[in-house]
Amino acid sequence: MFENVWLIPLFPLIGFLINGLLGKKIKNETVIGGIATLAVFASFIVSCKTFLGLISLPENGRVVDVKLFTWITAGNFNADIAFLIDPLSCLMILIVTGIGSLIHLYSIGYMHGEEGFYRFFAYLNLFIFSMLLLVLGNNLLLMFVGWEGVGLCSYLLIGYYFKKKSAGDAGKKAFVMNRVGDFGFLLGIFGLFWYFGQNHNVWTIKFTELSQNAHLLPTGGVVTLITLCFFLGATGKSAQIPLYTWLPDAMEGPTPVSALIHAATMVTAGVYMIGRMSYVFVRAPETMVVIAVVGACTALFAATIGTAQNDIKRVLAYSTVSQLGYMVLAMGVGAFTAGVFHLMTHAFFKACLFLGSGAVIHSMHIALHHVHSHDDPQDMRNMGGLKKHMPLTFLTFLLATIAIAGIPGFSGFFSKDEILWMAFANPLHGGLNTFLWALGAIAAGLTAFYMFRLVFMTFFGECRIKAGAEKYLHESPAVIVIPLIVLAILSVIGGYIGVPKLIGDALGGIPNYLEHYLHPVFANANAYMAANAHAAHHHSHALEWGLMGTSVVIAVIGISLAAYLYVTNPTLPAKFTAAFPALHRAVFNKWYIDELYDFVFVNPCKALGRFLWKGFDVVVVDGLVNGVAHVVMSFGGVVRYLQTGQVYSYAWTMAFGVVVILGYYLFK
Structure with missing residues (x-):
């Protein structure tokens, strides 16, 4: 019944590969947009079939793991390329592929005549693929691959007009701020894996196994630290205080990108993650x-x-x-x-x-x-x-x-x-x-x-x-x-x-x-x-x-x-x-939070970078390397006179040496 669920992320991936590799040669906008849109719509059809198959099962049996192959094995730990089919993931794939199909169709008209038309649709398909991987993955590691994938695609799509400085800056801002959250997400994964393994010999990051063993978690303490790390990841992806400022700047990308990020994909990832791991957070x-x-x-x-x-x-x-x-x-x-x-x-x-x-x-x-x-x-x-x-x-x-x-x-x-x-x-x-x-x-x-x-x-x-x-x-x-x-x-x-x-x-x-x-x-x-x-x-x-x-x-x-x-x-x-x-200026300028971040974080980081560049790299590193080179060159400039290629110079040198040796023995 669920043996074809792997087709759901595969279709957008195929669309990405076709347009990404051949789009420049295809050139026809209708064909390029049609391939990308049909790829996502095909995923929507399979998602509907999956949903209907799931609700036909008894309520207590609506959790299905579809394993494709083993990905990582190390001792007691293994992570599979496998998909979790349950009511939450089914609802999410319907939203992602359904809304995504409409946005792709809309983009055919909206992006008409744009430079890099094929590139835009290749990125959109990759975005959908990454989000589907995120919501379908049956373990935290596979979710994290999709999590990073949507982060990459947001950078590519927000900075789509890369010749425009503000668009490039907005893409970099989104990428960097999400890396802050992603660091917390990784710490959460490591912390949860370590706690279950060290204390209960349960070495797993699989969602169904984590849920079954959630009763082993204590209330508060280490779980509070772990969940706060996970929530830091959610604040980045779902644009919460203090990591929200990248999302308004994401408007530098084309409007369909804004619709896709805001409605169906990236920003919902943090909320989905908390819901998926609700049994951990409530503790x-x-x-x-x-x-x-x-x-x-x-x-x-x-x-x-x-x-x-x-x-x-x-x-x-x-x-x-x-x-x-x-x-x-x-x-x-x-x-x-x-x-x-x-x-x-x-x-x-x-x-x-x-x-x-x-x-x-x-x-x-x-x-x-x-x-x-x-x-x-x-x-x-x-x-x-x-x-x-x-x-x-x-x-x-x-x-x-x-x-x-x-x-x-x-x-x-x-x-x-x-x-x-x-x-x-x-x-x-x-x-x-x-x-x-x-x-x-x-x-x-x-x-x-x-x-x-x-x-x-x-x-x-x-x-x-x-x-x-x-x-x-x-x-x-x-x-x-x-x-x-x-x-x-x-x-x-x-x-x-x-x-x-x-x-x-x-x-x-x-x-x-x-x-x-x-x-x-x-x-x-x-x-x-x-x-x-x-x-x-x-x-x-x-x-x-x-x-x-x-x-x-x-x-x-x-x-x-x-x-x-x-x-x-x-x-x-x-x-x-x-x-x-004064009130209007403060609100219009977004309460000066961006300026505050620039003062507290961005400018000091730039200053540190300039110091490491001009102070440490140029003066210390380059100075050391260049200094050694100058010493060697100077020494070589002196000793090179010992080899002149002139016979009379060698004769005078030999005579001088004989005089020195004789003088040493005669006058010692």
Whole structure:
């Protein structure tokens, strides 16, 4: 039934090899894009077949290992090239290949005419292959190979426009910051392997065996240290405080890259890893507190920055950082299913939003090019009134925005509300719960505000594009619009597979299909939490309804404020920034965190590098080498006169030697 699962990562790998090796000779964009898109779509078909095969099994039998071959053997340790098929990995491969297929299709139209077209699609396929390896690997080492693979691909794709310095710098920034997190991930792997082996003679990094032996782990202590190392890896990949600053700069890559990184691949890796190893993390309560606080603070902090950005893609970038904060918050309060649920719904509406922004940028670029304008096609201050020129893009963008704002009936509402409720009601963190809920609720209000600010500045009001360019604005071709429509539909209906119990009961007994589906994956962690958590408070349904209503009211206030400031009275934002210039500068400049990092880390590292180069390497190393050379050359310059090739010189030398010897013996 699962014997062909190896085809899922193989198809994108084949697409990468074909386009990477032959794309320059193929030249035809339709063929190149078609090969890459069909490769990912083929993986999606096999993923659907795998999913159907998995749900046909009994609930307690939905864990299947598919071994291809033995990879590493050393004493009691072995690591296989093998894939783990369970509800979590199946859900992830559906998201990666499904969303990935739509992004590939979109890219055929968006990247038309770009230099290095074949290279772009080769990188995209390699990205999908690496992410599939990450989520399918049945052991930590194979997961780490995929983990590093998506890091490499992010560097290649973010820096795709390598002739542009800012793009190259952004790619390097992403690569370096993720290496910091990856160091923690490696330490976590080593620490977990060492603990099980040294203390229990269980030498394994296989997920199923780790889960079976999780009861051997103590609470806290060494497990806290191990899980903090793993979480450091997650903060890098999933862009949490303090390793989040690379993700907004990733906007230097083409828009489809942003959609792929933010929606379906790299940034979800850290959340997936925590969920996959939930049975380890729950045994480190201190780490769970750290995860919850970091997630909540990231959600709020990034949301504040999003309120003042004018680049349409940067607003969405900080939105991603904020939404990832929600997912990490869910993991930290033990709401693993809710975290994965938000990961899924976020993939729908964030992919739609990024691709929609790409359609806007595409149209703006063409219009500005026609009038020979150098205005920034991504700056929302140059937009306005685009809904009449791009009605389908506007509608899909609006639906996705409503979803991310958490309006009832849309996918984002169900997943976000579940996280906020669990932040308040979870039995793990006691008095900290109200604080966590408050941070999440405020972030939800800010999200609604800045996302509708984006919508109003882009699609409403008068068109602010350069004179004469408006007539060139137009709707995007079908290859771009079709993925938007599919993703917009998913943004609306995608949340109904995980309707929270309270809402499901109110709607006539709609079950939470996703919670039931993922139950075997998190059963170990949930059982441990139930047995060891603080005494749970049985909150009333009225309280849950009240908190749900409060979060909706906060979102509506955010939307209303955005409408008032940017539609009803669009002169007010300028007056506000004039009244509070210091606050606006701080938020617009991202609270100067990049400058702080430059001062504390980057500049000292550069200074150290310059010292090692000009001080140590040039003066000491080169000085030593060159000094030895000069001494040898000087000595050679002296002794070379002993061999002149002239007979009379040799005769005089011999005579002088005889005189010296005779003098020694005569006068000693």
